[in-house]
Amino acid sequence: xxxxxxxxxxxxxxxxxxxxxxxxxxxxxxxxxxxxxxxxxxxxxxxxxxxxxxxxxxxxxxxxxxxxxxxxxxxxxxxxxxxxxxxxxxxxxxxxxxxxxxxxxxxxxxxxxxxxxxxxxxxxxxxxxxxxxxxxxxxxxxxxxxxxxxxxxxxxxxxxxxxxxxxxxxxxxxxxxxxxxxxxxxxxxxxxxxxxxxxxxxxxxxxxxxxxxxxxxxxxxxxxxxxxxxxxxxxxxx
Amino acid sequence: xxxxxxxxxxxxxxxxxxxxxxxxxxxxxxxxxxxxxxxxxxxxxxxxxxxxxxxxxxxxxxxxxxxxxxxxxxxxxxxxxxxxxxxxxxxxxxxxxxxxxxxxxxxxxxxxxxxxxxxxxxxxxxxxxxxxxxxxxxxxxxxxxxxxxxxxxxxxxxxxxxxxxxxxxxxxxxxxxxxxxxxxxxxxxxxxxxxxxxxxxxxxxxxxxxxxxxxxxxxxxxxxxxxxxxxx
Amino acid sequence: xxxxxxxxxxxxxxxxxxxxxxxxxxxxxxxxxxxxxxxxxxxxxxxxxxxxxxxxxxxxxxxxxxxxxxxxxxxxxxxxxxxxxxxxxxxxxxxxxxxxxxxxxxxxxxxxxxxxxxxxxxxxxxxxxxxxxxxxxxxxxxxxxxxxxxxxxxxxxxxxxxxxxxxxxxxxxxxxxxxxxxxxxxxxxxxxxxxxxxxxxxxxxxxxxxxxxxxxxxxxxxxxxxxxxxxx
Numbered sequence: 111x112x113x114x115x116x117x118x119x120x121x122x123x124x125x126x127x128x129x130x131x132x133x134x135x136x137x138x139x140x141x142x143x144x145x146x147x148x149x150x151x152x153x154x155x156x157x158x159x160x161x162x163x164x165x166x167x168x169x170x171x172x173x174x175x176x177x178x179x180x181x182x183x184x185x186x187x188x189x190x191x192x193x194x195x196x197x198x199x200x201x202x203x204x205x206x207x208x209x210x211x212x213x214x215x216x217x218x219x220x221x222x223x224x225x226x227x228x229x230x231x232x233x234x235x236x237x238x239x240x241x242x243x244x245x246x247x248x249x250x251x252x253x254x255x256x257x258x259x260x261x262x263x264x265x266x267x268x269x270x271x272x273x274x275x276x277x278x279x280x281x282x283x284x285x286x287x288x289x290x291x292x293x294x295x296x297x298x299x300x301x302x303x304x305x306x307x308x309x310x311x312x313x314x315x316x317x318x319x320x321x322x323x324x325x326x327x328x329x330x331x332x333x334x335x336x337x338x339x340x341x342x343x344x345x346x347x348x
Numbered sequence: 349x350x351x352x353x354x355x356x357x358x359x360x361x362x363x364x365x366x367x368x369x370x371x372x373x374x375x376x377x378x379x380x381x382x383x384x385x386x387x388x389x390x391x392x393x394x395x396x397x398x399x400x401x402x403x404x405x406x407x408x409x410x411x412x413x414x415x416x417x418x419x420x421x422x423x424x425x426x427x428x429x430x431x432x433x434x435x436x437x438x439x440x441x442x443x444x445x446x447x448x449x450x451x452x453x454x455x456x457x458x459x460x461x462x463x464x465x466x467x468x469x470x471x472x473x474x475x476x477x478x479x480x481x482x483x484x485x486x487x488x489x490x491x492x493x494x495x496x497x498x499x500x501x502x503x504x505x506x507x508x509x510x511x512x513x514x515x516x517x518x519x520x521x522x523x524x525x526x527x528x529x530x531x532x533x534x535x536x537x538x539x540x541x542x543x544x545x546x547x548x549x550x551x552x553x554x555x556x557x558x559x560x561x562x563x564x565x566x567x568x569x570x571x572x573x574x575x576x577x578x579x580x
Numbered sequence: 581x582x583x584x585x586x587x588x589x590x591x592x593x594x595x596x597x598x599x600x601x602x603x604x605x606x607x608x609x610x611x612x613x614x615x616x617x618x619x620x621x622x623x624x625x626x627x628x629x630x631x632x633x634x635x636x637x638x639x640x641x642x643x644x645x646x647x648x649x650x651x652x653x654x655x656x657x658x659x660x661x662x663x664x665x666x667x668x669x670x671x672x673x674x675x676x677x678x679x680x681x682x683x684x685x686x687x688x689x690x691x692x693x694x695x696x697x698x699x700x701x702x703x704x705x706x707x708x709x710x711x712x713x714x715x716x717x718x719x720x721x722x723x724x725x726x727x728x729x730x731x732x733x734x735x736x737x738x739x740x741x742x743x744x745x746x747x748x749x750x751x752x753x754x755x756x757x758x759x760x761x762x763x764x765x766x767x768x769x770x771x772x773x774x775x776x777x778x779x780x781x782x783x784x785x786x787x788x789x790x791x792x793x794x795x796x797x798x799x800x801x802x803x804x805x806x807x808x809x810x811x812x
Contacts, residue, residue, distance in 0.1 A: 122422065123451060124422055125418050126448065126451035130451070131449060142434055142436035145436045145437070145475070201434070205431050206432045209430070213424070213426055214421060214446065215418040215450065216418075275728075282724075284710070288707075288711065288714060292710075292728065294703075295701075296732055306746065326738070330738055334731075334735075337730060341727045347400070348398065358719075360717065360719055360804075361801065361805045361808055
């Protein structure tokens, strides 16, 4: 077996730039997921099943459908989201990869943002598939730019907090089960605002009524991204 | 290369390491021995910058921990008993990811070099989850030395390996240790440790109970030395 | 065995006495409200309890931040005490609120901002304890507890505003009355006395329970320490 020869022009290891590190993590997650597609297919199938259950649980006749569409969509995303968050962190924890990430000379916040972007990407892929399915099943047009923006803002807040909390829950004894319990009470403002704003766009309400909800979403997103990335190192480092 | 003074590590109210002193010169290959629960893994994790000391001074490759952790990490490689590899990525994709995280230049050349060194060049496009434990461990070592670290830490690297895989690992370990690298390895396998290491330290009840070099073992064997150290 | 400090014993007695006086004031001294009748008397303790719970909530948030900064275990003990007390007092406030709501609005529950936020905060607290339960290492338990307290403290106020916004834009009529009215009534001077005294009494009760609980946590720590010493 050859011994290691270092080529003379190679520079020694150093800290990669923040963007580079974040992008490396995102690429890694996307590449792995594209290959196995386990996470995405689980989230997708679960979402469709939840919508199916809602169909019978709520008797979505034409009249009531309009008022509950926003709620059904966000409940679906909230539940399916936990699957993705759990799985994304479990992959890091199980083979000790979290240590692998921590051993690299990168900022802990870069690891955080990398995971957030990956989780966000997965969540949005699922949302992008669920929307047309729902549209077809219930003959409602969900492709409104306003609605898509709300889904983005809401998903950002959800994954920002969810990534932090999943990093915690994966290190406890109860693991997967704990994440929804930790996440849902804390992410409630996102769900409230997202449902109200979505509903506003779907029913064509005046912008002045939707604005406060969008503001709330933005405030939540900003506050919690800041809190989460500041406290992430306390969660992963001993 | 490694200097530890009066290292104390507490977990809540339990003290695992008590005033540990440890000095390693560049190029030494230290086998860290000790019973389960003595604190070997805890100690290694602190050296690896994965855990913070409660008290005491730790310095690795010329940089203090935990203050200069990033600088230490760039010069340090770690092999634990967990593979630290992504099963859904190929061998080269794994190395590429870590190469990026260490900001390495000429990454592709480096990846090929390392794969050749650990004998996995032919399997570079295979998914890691198809690898046997022995192959994963070899790739893990490849990952650990990808950035050409000055110090390499091994935590029970032979765990779960069969005879053939262990022999392969011996070779890889020797080539890692060549070229003046500093190595600290914890192991339960005294025979292997005796074969590979130049120095033997025994960690017992949170401190170094005894230390000797290969020369010091001339008139005895490692097992006797080990038992003696624990009896004290 | 450490004796209870005299000051704390005095506080215990004072708390009980004040509770007694407050009860008298609420049930006997204050006049019966014209519209709502006797059930209105619940109001004095309902608000006082909510006030105490809020104190605990803020104390927990502050303790969490201080712990993360100082890593001093005492702040973790303070944080747990604050969360426990807040949990219990919010529960009492919610129950008293229900007792009040039933005859007035013919419903046990109104989805008004304060009540709902209190309930959500209770769920955050329960999640907090479940989180701590699932962690063995005391240092990690304290760290995670503090982080979650921080997240929860930031989230609950936002939840409150969200629900309030919910109500102003879409006022929902529940039961036979508009909950926005909150059962408002004009307070006579005697009522004011009962109300303010209840607030004062419960503040003292809060300090008393808080001190006792912190002391209990601290003694518990000592016991664990002694256990470890004996086990060796």
